Amino acid sequence: MKLKSILIISLIITFQDFAFSQQSYPSLSPKGIIEQGVGNTNLKIEYERPSARNRKVFGELVPWNEVWRTGAGYCTKISFDKNVAIGKQAIEAGTYSLLTIPNKEEWIVILNTDTSLYGAYDYNPDKDVARFVVYPQHSNRYYETLTIDVDLIPNNAMIYVSWENTSIAFAFETSTDAEIEDYINGQLLTGNIKDYDEMSNAIDYLYFQSKDFKKLEWLAKESIKLNKSEFAYRLLMETYERQHYYTKAIEAAKKAIETRKEKAEDNDKYLARDIKLWEKHLERIRTKANKKSS
Known part of the structure; x- marks a missing residue:
């Protein structure tokens, strides 16, 4: 075998070893997925979960009165396979981005048809299908990581969004x-x-x-x-x-x-x-x- 060929093979093996030896680092905002049957409806929520990491969240990391992706990275998505009512507003089956506008006294919850958003940079309010007001509650539990969970109320549900010592909730009603x-x-x-x-x-x-x-x-x-x-x-x-x-x-x-x-x-x-x-x-x-x- 020629010296040039031997050198090429040696380099390939060296690069392969280098690639496989690299440490895999976890995401700072790992993806969370909730899949839940609610009565006759299949509900799915996908979001990236940031952690506080000794930072003040609301009012600083998440500014007041600005549209927030309600997560990190790509926008949070909510899907359901039957028509439902969310926040008392009728919404057709489908997949939507779940956005919010936090404020000390009240939050605006938004469902928007654009599910490709990274953050809320290209958010277009003309694509909103629902907007409603919820009131934040103080939580005695400290949530280090953004948490969305679903509490079943026979055949319906309440969806909770919690982070730091703040929590909001809104109704998810099926047919x-x-x-x-x-x-x-x-x-x-x-x-x-x-x-x-x-x-x-x-x-x-x-x-x-x-x-x-x-x-x-x-x-x-x-x-x-x-x-x-x-x-x-x-x-x-x-x-x-x-x-x-x-x-x-x-x-x-x-x-x-x-x-x-x-x-x-x-x-x-x-x-x-x-x-x-x-x-x-x-x-x-x-x-x-x-x-x-x-």
Whole structure:
């Protein structure tokens, strides 16, 4: 092999070793991603997370009364796959930049269609789809790093933006409840759909949302006609109990025990456990009923 070729190969190996030996340094503002199901809607937030690092954040690092990317680097992006309301404003499904204008007394939250922004340098207010006011709150917790989080409020959410000792929040509302209630009213309560599983799902929804006990009672009774089950009796019992109809609740609990025994198989190893559980339910309701009558 010629000397020139040997030198070239040696140089290539040397540069490769040099490249692979370099230390990888972490980003000063690492990327954060939140992906969260909210009712019937998929929500995603992507942002770069700066840290305070002994600097005063609001009023200095983040100036008052200027459009802020609500993060570092490229603008913060928020995406959702169904139409929603944010800050009480209707917004179509899509991806938007999430910008803010911080101030001591109030913040402006902005959703803008330009998701390619680096910082807020080329921000164009003509591309805004929503603007609304929120009021900053003092946080007893100190947030070293900018933090966006989602607190679920059954089928809806509150979105929080927190940094240093300041936090703002705004509502993220989905169409979930309206769609389900339209379905229950238009299909199940009218008798257009008579399906035990569909009714069970509706009963479960109404119960855990604490919504319209009269509808829940009607659906539970109809589902029992379709398929006599301890599940429907249990929710019927708990529905009556919540409304302080203790006599009806006791009767529903007895029916649940009776139904469980009827459906038991010879080798049903869970029967004794379930009966014991139902007896505890009965005792609990009787205790409440006695207190009410005394």
